[in-house]
Amino acid sequence: MLAVALGMSFYLWRMRAGARAVESEASATISAPVAAPVAGPTEQAILYVADDESGEIHPVGTRIPQPGARQARAEELLRALVTSYLEKNSTHPLGPGSEVLNVYLVDPGIAVIDVNQAFADGHRSGIMVEELTVASLIETLGANIQGIRQVKILVDGKERDTLAGHADLTQFYDVSAINQVVAGLSAAR
Numbered sequence: 001m002l003a004v005a006l007g008m009s010f011y012l013w014r015m016r017a018g019a020r021a022v023e024s025e026a027s028a029t030i031s032a033p034v035a036a037p038v039a040g041p042t043e044q045a046i047l048y049v050a051d052d053e054s055g056e057i058h059p060v061g062t063r064i065p066q067p068g069a070r071q072a073r074a075e076e077l078l079r080a081l082v083t084s085y086l087e088k089n090s091t092h093p094l095g096p097g098s099e100v101l102n103v104y105l106v107d108p109g110i111a112v113i114d115v116n117q118a119f120a121d122g123h124r125s126g127i128m129v130e131e132l133t134v135a136s137l138i139e140t141l142g143a144n145i146q147g148i149r150q151v152k153i154l155v156d157g158k159e160r161d162t163l164a165g166h167a168d169l170t171q172f173y174d175v176s177a178i179n180q181v182v183a184g185l186s187a188a189r
Helices: 002-029 070-086 117-121 127-144 175-187
Strands: 042-051 056-065 100-106 110-115 150-155
Touching (some): 042 070, 056 127, 056 175, 070 100, 070 127, 110 127, 117 150, 127 150, 127 175, 150 175
């Protein structure tokens, strides 16, 4: 009986060690957020995509899953934008693992974008690239979600002074002012 109990203990210990090894291999292979499969209807949307080389933000048509609520739509829009920045040939690359955690629509006209720590820590430092990121997030929301007048950006649910040393994240951004900046960037070229 003792031999059987010891044998079963050894067997269970080996099974548990093998399961931990499989889990660690699986978590190591996941380096970017995985987009949810689109199983339902989609809708047309406009993403405002930054281009580091030209210093402009261009509207790009895309299709996103058709969520039922405004907040879910806002999250889908920004996740699609960040996914485009994570692609190999992106015109405005973000650091690996960057993602939008949530978008909160609070009070009439205020949106709060919550990005993960990898988004901020992996972001390239520089006035232009940081401002292009902030402007593209805000312009994408403002153009697709009616009634948003101000946007605040958080990192892992907390306020942060800057994105990567330059873009001020302590303030609420005025959507109409960002719209004018984006229009000015395009008109200047």
